[in-house]
Amino acid sequence: MCQKIQKPTEYNYEDSEITQGAKGQVLYGEGDCMPPVVEENRQYSNYNGNIYFIAKKYIVDENGEYIVGAPGSSKDIYAKITVKDGYYQISLNPDVYFVSIAEINTNFKNNITIESNKVIQKDFKFFKCLTY
Secondary structure, three states: OOOOOOOOOOOOOOOOOOOOEEEEEEEEEEEEOOOOOOHHHOOOEEOOEEEEEEEHHHOEOOOOOEOOOOOOOOHHHEEEEEEEOOEEEEEOOOEEEEEEOOOOOOOOOOEEEEOOOOEEEOOEEEEEEEEO
């Protein structure tokens, strides 16, 4: 049976230790990706693991083309945080970031824009296809 996961009530999204960055919920699912894909039938649960915030400027050049080999191995071009029970909170510098988890190639579809002196509330969903 299908089950939709709602924001966990034990997390207070208004109360934060950070003054600039992002926080929110991360959901993860895996299953069939054979057409037709029906998003409502996918099951997600709270994610536990690492997520990466990769600055767009290190992935896309000034012409909007993806840089071959990006992202590199330098820790300076991304921030990594461990998500527990589907909740994350991270301090980030103002920039546009692509968000990814190592298990899934997201083609840089998930992104977030961090503004000066603001904490952005942004939730993410990742789905790993087991069949195509």
